[in-house]
Structure formats: C-alpha cells, structure tokens
Amino acid sequence: MMTVKARRSGSRWRGLLRWPLRILAAFVLLSFFLVLLYRFVPPPVTITMLLDPNGITKEWMGIDEMDPDMPRAAIAAEDGKFCTHHGFDVDAIAKAAIHNASGGRIRGGSTISQQTAKNVFLWQGGGFVRKGLEAWFTMLIEAGWGKRRIMEVYLNVAETGIGTYGVQAGAIRYFHHGAGRLTRTEAARIAAVLPLPKKRAAIAPGGFTRRYGNTIAARIGVVQRDRLDGCIN
Template sequence: MNAKPASPRRRSRWIMIPIKLVLSFVALSLLMVTIYRFVPPPVTWTMLLDPNGITKDWTSLDEIDPVMARAAIAGEDGKFCRHHGFDVDAIAKAAIHNASGGRVRGGSTISQQTAKNVFLFQGGGFVRKGLEAWFTVLIEAIWGKRRIMEVYLNVAETGIGTYGVQAGAMRYFHHGADKLTRAEAARIAAVLPLPKKRAAIAPGGFTRRYGNNIATRIGVVQRDGLDECLR
C-alpha cells in the first residue's frame, strides 16, 4: 500500500519548527546583547573551560588609562573607530597571507573578538564565524564603540587564567590598569593574540619586538585621532 501523504496541517507544523527556533534565537540574542549593554558579562565560555581557573576584576573604561585602549587599537584593530564591525581589507589580506602558508594571521576586528569572547566559544569553523558576524552586528548597533572597547578590555585573556587588563596589570606590574605606562600597555597588547604562550614580563623575541612596535604606534593612534570614538 502507498504511504498516506502528509496533511497540509502536518507539513506546515514541520515548517514552523525551524522558523520558531530561528525567531527564538534572534529574540534571545537580542535580549542578551541588550542586558550586557548595561551589565558586565559575569563569565564567558572561554573562562568556564579554562583549566587554569579565572582571575578577573571588572573595571570601567573610565578607570582604565586611555593608553591601554590606544595600545589595543594599535596592536589589534587600527580602524576600530572607523569601521562598523568588520575590516574588509584586513580580512582579505589575512586570507591571502594564510593561503600562502607560514604564520597564521587573523583579520578579526576588536568588535568581532568581543562578540566571540562574550557570546561564543573558541574554534567552531564556519558555524561559529557566522554566529560571530551576527553578534558583531548586534553589539555595534546596540553597544557602540565605547562599550565594545570596555567589554573587550575586561574579557580578553591577558595571561594564563587571567582575564581583563586590570587583572593583567596586577599580575605583571603589581598596580592597577589606571596607572599603566605606554610600555606596559604595549606589552599587554602584545600578549593578547597568544596569551598562553607570551609573557608581558621580560618578553623575548617576537613578543618584545611586537610590543616595542605597538608602543611606537600608540603615539600615532593618539595623534591621528584613531581613538576618537572613545573620547
């Protein structure tokens, strides 16, 4: 006997399931982003999965020396104040560079890194990248640049089991992020791409050179107003 075809009502019910899931995800993500516009994210997946524990101390952007944000812009995202979440040129250059082999280079902006750090997880391939893009659009629209930088400087991993520049400053220099010098901020920024493999104290080789380069570029960021959205 031939199977009885599904009724129109049953077909519509199956069609509605993915639609409801998508709408629920959109609503939940909008709610989370809106809450974190005003409330510090209590913990991230990266923190929860860190076997080294969590050391962090949320600090408002107003209580972090401006040199730290300039160092982050100099080292991670020179167009931070001028893009809307994505630096197309940096992404294209990173793709070309990585295709040629050698040291892998990232093209993510500070906004993308913040979206990933707060709402998502490390790895995950194209699925995570797609979700990262969605959350990047949301935080750019709802948070604005100052809040994005504030959250980034508080959730970014700055050492083994250490999160945020306040905890990083205390770990490496034994004082708060409000007293960071240009050299100290540059060292922390140099650690950000590989916090488990680099050290801000007595850095050697590439990390030392990269930190010195960032320290020089901090002045350029201030002079050219590349941090104007944070003032």
C-alpha cells in the first residue's frame, strides 16, 4: 500500500512536470497563432530590427508590386531549389557541413524558408536551440504560408543594408527608386548584398560584390528560362 509520504512525493513530481508541459503548450499555441497572423498581416518588427543600433528603415511592398527579377535574383543567389524543396535543402546542408569541416570561410546551407523563419521569429547567430526553433518555424511556414508568401515576407524583412530592411527600402537607399522598377543588374546587386548587408553595398560595389552581382544577373535568366520561380508566379 502506498504511504502518505510516497503519495506526496508523486504529487510533487507531477506538479514539477506540469509547468514545463504548460510552457511547451503555450509556445506551440503562440507559434501557430503568429504563423497564422503573419500569413495575412506584415510582421511589424523583428528581433533583429529591435536589436539594430543603427535604427530601422523599412517599407513593406507586396510581391505583386516588385519587379519580377527581384524574387528571381533571390532564388538565383540564395536558393535555387526554393520551389521544389519543403523548407530544407539536404544536399546544400551536407555540402556546407563538409566545406566548413575542412576549414576556411564558413558557408551556410540555409534555404530562403529557413532564413525567413529565422528573420521573422528568432534572432541572429547560431546554437542548437536557435537552429532547432528555426527548423520548427520553417516547417510551420512551409505548411501554413506557401512559397509565394514566404518569398514576399523574406524580401520585406531581410536586411539589405545598415539599418535597412526589405528590398523596397534597399532599392530607395541604393538606386533612389522603388523595387517595382529595378533593372536586372540592380536586383542582382541587392541579392548580392543579402548574405553580408553590413559589409557590402549594392551601389558602387567592391570587387567581390560586383563580380557576384554579375554572376547573379546571369543566373536570373536561367531562373526565368527554367521556371525555377514557378511557385511564386
């Protein structure tokens, strides 16, 4: 027969376990709520923006208003399999891991979906916790938003310069006109800035950024020809 002491001990352990489960349930419900909300409403601000000491310059632009070469440039530069994967490019992740293990400049294997999940819901930097949360939100937005919405949000929250977020603000900053009338070269240069927006500039770019922008501009034609942007048209 269970003693009073044993019953009290079991009750205490159940009480201790109840709080983590409640916290987990609250997190899951909040995750679903935010993903559902941002399917229809532009994210007002992100953690990255709030922590930026340079301030926030941004202006939301719907993907229908953007020059079509801008999302094509993002696909060409960041994620050639954007329309065919389900949030994760296993081959790219494996290649990045092998490259990074060999030393040298660190290379990422994140898809546009993963970058969008990180930029909207999380913080910059690495770590297993952040990567795990990134995977969770990536699965949610892939299921709840679809590719077109993911690209639209990505191109509006990605950092395109110091204190500058989104391709509309980036286009105005660099080229003094909106992202609705970007040339192919201009779209490619903004895409070239995305991996290191604090160290690169799309106007009068340095050697690497200029060459990379030219490479992206050439790839835009391939994206259009092979309909690698078919999921957002």
